[in-house]
Amino acid sequence: MPFWIMIVDDGLVYMGRSRGHRSFPPLMKWSDLTAHPWSNLDPYIGHLRPGIGTFFLTRVLDVKKVSLGIISLRNREEVKTEYPAYWTLSHRWGDPSQIQQLLKTTEQKLRKGISLGDLSHTFRDAALLVYRLGYRYIWIDSLCIFQDSKSDWQHESGTMADIYRHSLCNISAISSSIDPSSGLFHYREHEARLLFPFRISVRAYRTFRTSSTRRLSVGRWMIRNDSAWVDDVENAPLSTHGWVL
Template sequence: MSLAAAWLKECATEHDDCSHHGRTVPALPSRVIDVSDPVRPVLKIPHWERKPYVTLSYCWGDSARFMTRKENLEEHKKRLPLESMPKTFRDAIAVTVRLGFRYLWIDAICLVQDWPEDVERGMSNMGAIYRDSFLTISAAGGINVEAGLFVDRDPRWYRPCRLDMNVHATGYSVTRTFYIHGRTIESYLPLNSRGWVLQEQASSRRSLIFGRRMMWWQCACRSLSEEEPRKSSANESNFLATFRIWAIEPKALEKLNQMKSNHFDVWYDIVEKYQTRSLTFITDKLPALSGLAGLLHKRYRCTYLAGLWREDLQVGLCW
């Protein structure tokens, strides 16, 4: 976790593009998990307090069983039983504490799951919840909530293998050293196949990603891994970094004009990626994009029309 803490510190202190507007700490969501006592976390109603908080992005899977309902809401305000929590939730609490945060947001716990109005309100505000969080912990390697963040790993995947080669030519011989890295696997992680998660990824300012073989870091400025902890690498999620700058960073328009001739192209990139992902309920197709659309509407005051934009409607219909 020392590496994760170093990545977080560098981003928070040196990356202007990843900072909150005016450096004002946003208000907490309507409910958060208070982990100030790590062995006795509680569900808290913060009443518009302004404190940094962490969000969790994960796959529910078929084994989802721990959630807040009307019948246990009052009990959860007094105590969230760690012994009953799935491993991913327990690990997320541990990471939150290790990185020095007090508050954590997990949808299954912070939204009352058998209260339709509460869930609908939370879903419509999902983009803002992830946008305003200081960090998103991403359980990318697990297919359900029991998988956890920490798994046994083969170090050969994230530690480069040194290979010394003797090159012989006429009149001279030279020894060259190469470092061979494991194949990048980020695109193939289970979490990246889920439709709702794209909104969480694109809205998050900073993501600490726990994969099956290594840990990753992504923000608007850097993409790092245990394999290359200091060298920012290009990958298929660069469009997410572009989106973060476009939708969140105050100077986005000036920067975007240097990258894209038409800023709606970034939206079409999002939709293209979204179409490759799966949803448990087909009726979630538009709601799962609504949070991202809301961020863009707030930034540019464009009119959203079920996946298209009035100001770019002709191109959108042809795309």
């Protein structure tokens, strides 16, 4: 059976129960490494990310008052910073009647502030995640596009590529695409396909290379069945959507 090896960060938690709170420290670290809220430098290619600072959404969800238990819908004109960083959410709707939607009849409620308790688990987790990571805005299609307006859908769908392309980060609700009511975080026991990290000596495996020029170094490493990514991510229902990257 094929396996792949990847570096394990000493600060990550791999075992035990998790419902989100243990996931935030590594997520915050990764978020800081990816981009500072006020930076448009791409750490992977070493220069400006394309389009950052040239596009913003027609409408966006403001999570500033998450600590008070609400999020609010904002128009672009209401956002004081011209091109602030924002996140996006890719999710599977499930039963539309079970999730909050932006309609002509719900617009004012969303603008005044909707309670986190009225949101689906996935939407609530996404808002909390963005807030906890130090950001203010997230775009969710069902709450930022009028679902009862054909003209609004036509306009917004025409900018969908820009919406996702210019977001700081996209949250793919992979697990909740199987069960839309489950949310982003779950209680978990030991992962059956995850082994405890172990120490490996470069002397014992001096001929092994992680790339054509980089030798395997001493450190904490993890071995995992490479079918996990295929089974859990690539074959998930959400991954069949056209704009999930």
